[in-house]
Every structure is written in structure tokens, then in C-alpha cells.
Amino acid sequence: MKRIYFDYASTTPLDKRVKKEMDKCVFGNTMSLHSFGQEAKRVLEASREKVAGLINAKPNEIIFTSSATESNNLALKGLAFKKKKGSIVISAIEHPSILESAKWLSSQGFVIKKAKVDKYGKLDISDIEKLIEEDTFLVSIIHASNEVGTIQDIEKIRNICKKAYVHIDASQSFGKIPIDVKKLGVDLLTASSHKMYGPKGVALLYIREGLAIEPLLHGGGQEQGLRSSTINLPAIAGFAKACQIAKEEMQEESARLRKLRDRLAKGVLRIKGSYLNGHPKDRLANNAHFRFDFIEGESLVVQLDLAGIACSTGSACSSIKLEPSHVLLALGLKPEQAHGSLRVSLGKETTEKDIDYFLLVLPKIINQLRLISPFKWNTQKK
Ligand SMILES: *Cc1c(COP(=O)(O)O)cnc(C)c1O
Helix, strand or coil, X not given: CCCEECECCCCCCCCHHXXXXXXXXXXXXXXXXXXXXXXXXXXXXHHHHHHHHCCCCCHHHEEEECCXXXXXXXXXXXXXXXXXXXXXXXXXXXXXXXXXXHHHHHHCCCEEEEECECCCCCECHHHHHHHCCCCEEEEEEECECCCCCEECCHHHHHHHCCCCEEEEECCCCECCECCCHHHHCCCEEEEECCCCCCCCCCEEEEECCCCCCCCCCCCCCCHHHCCCCCCCHHHHHHHHHHHHHHHHHHHHHHHHHHHHHHHHHHHHCCCXXXXXXXXXXXXXXXXXXXXXXXXXXXXXXXXXXXXXEECECCCHHHHCCCCCCHHHHHCCCCHHHHHCEEEEECCCCCCHHHHHHXXXXXXXXXXXXXXXXXXXXXXXXX
């Protein structure tokens, strides 16, 4: 059976050109004085330059880490440990790596406040403004939602943050939409390699020049003392190649994906009792997110999988727990509505044929599931 992958928001396959770059990468330790070490050091710094170039950062503002989870932890805890006390504002629709870091910091005496979003997942700017106080040292916002794809107006948010630093989790937007850290005015930015056709096990934290934070890992002093441990060079070289490819192909690819996504959304929304979640326009070109009356998202994902189609209910992290997504609840959906949701995320290998196959299969599955739906039964009884 042909299998179709519609879960690019959860992770992406490795681009063949990236794999080639990794295969030819040198093995030396960047901290060694001999020629093998120096060779490795050159690859590391050339990679850093390429990665920095994608967001208009200086190479010395990029710290390589092992994952976006680590970068988010480093941004929040690293700054909190430096400041020692005060408050942090985050949004209600953050990734668990921000939510849980913030929750832990609150157990350590920091004050955490959550800003509301509207029904499209757009941050309520006046709410952030109200939450920011004299002691607020950080505002951390997800740039584009990993669930519903809504993109935030970071420049507007930056403008009301006064002297608080701004961190954005750009794991979903990096490599997909143009990002200029200087123009956005952000102080910290998280991006991940495996969400943009690079290898797993590598990510970055952009830290604006002059901003000091505490490290989480202490040791040999790599990455300006902010992230000790031997450099994962093949992964970093692959990440850099993925950034170079994104820079060259982003515009064309996102136009292609937007067209495919719109075709998909138009087809899906013909199904009775179906709705689009997230913002109608300000969303990632590859993201579609739907809600269906009288449907349970997990059953839908399983049935689609049996038909060879890989989708998600929202986030890979919450689907295992079977709890309604905190993001969809923050958008104002009721728990049963949140449970009836489906995320379809497109990518490089998606074709028009895939979309048409999906549109052929989905209505049949929805019909079947509705026939046996306990939700429908409950509703009829009331
Ligand atoms: C995927 C993702 C993360 C975490 O990435 P890991 O690679 O699992 O550490 C963090 N934030 C967002 C928005 C993501 O999409």
C-alpha cells in the first residue's frame, strides 16, 4: 500500500542533499589543537555562519543545542537563573517544553503569567500589556503554532514589551517563512533542525549579542561556555545545509504548499459539520487543522492510518496522553470539540495526487465513524 505522510509538523524526513553533506563531514573534535580538530572547527564555524544567515543573526549569536526542547529550557531557565527573581509572561498556546519549563520555574519562586489568545489563536496584545509588570524580565511566545499554525505578530508584541526580553519559539516557522531577528527585535529565538528537513539531535538558540544568560550544562566550555559537551558536527553540518536549502527554496516551496493546502481545505470543508481551526490567513502555508462534529480525533487518525495516510490530532506530545489539547481549549473549543480535531501538515514530498486521495478517503471514514459515534448518540439523547 502506498503511504502518504501528512505529519510534517511533527517531524520531517531528511533531505537527500543534507544526508550527503553529513556523510562527507569530518569527525574531529572542535576543541583539539591538531589539524583534525582545526578542520572540524572550520566546518563548525562555516555552519554557524550559514545558519545565522537564515535569520539575519551574527554567527556569534548562535548557540547549537541538541533540540528545541533544550533551547527553550535554556532560554527560560538560563535567563531566570541570571535574573534570580521576577516574572515571565508566556502565551496559553506554548509547546510543552515552554509550559513545563515555566511551571518548574514557578516552583522555584518565579511568577508565571499566561496571555490569552482569540478564537483563531492570535495573541491578545492588550492582555500581554496588562500582564507585563515592573519585574517582568521575559516574554516568551510561540512564533507559529505547532498545532493550528497561527502566526503571531511578533513586531507588535515586541513594541509593548518595554524592557522585558522577548524569546520566540520559532521551531515551526524557521525555514518556512522569512525571519529577521533584527527586524522582529527579539532577544532570543529557538529553532529546530528536524522540523525543516535537517537531522534530529540538533537545534539552535539565538541569543542577541550582549545578553547574558546562565548555562544549564557545565563542562568543557563549548559554545561560549553556554552549552558544554563535544560538538555534534555531522548534525550541525546537516542543519546548516538544510538552512541553505531553505533560504534558496523557501519562497517557491511555500507558494506550492499553500496552493495544495488550500485545495485540501476547500475539499475537506465540503464535509458536513467540518470547520477550520486556527487563523484563516495568518497561518503556516503547510498547516491545515480541522474539527468535525461527532468525531473522535484519535479514531480518525487510526482509520486514516489504515488507509495509508499519516495525520495527527494536533501535537505528537499530547496525542499519547489522550487529553484535550490545551491549545484548542485556549482557542475556546469545548473538550469534545477539541477531541474531534485533525491536523494535516504538508511538506516537500506532498503532491496533488496525495491531496486528491485524501479527499477521496476522508469523507468515507467520517461517515463510518459518525454511524458508530457515541458523541452523536449522547447528543440525540439530550
Ligand atoms: C517540535 C517543537 C518543539 C520541540 O522540539 P524537539 O525537537 O522535540 O525538542 C518545541 N516547540 C515547537 C513549537 C515545536 O514544534
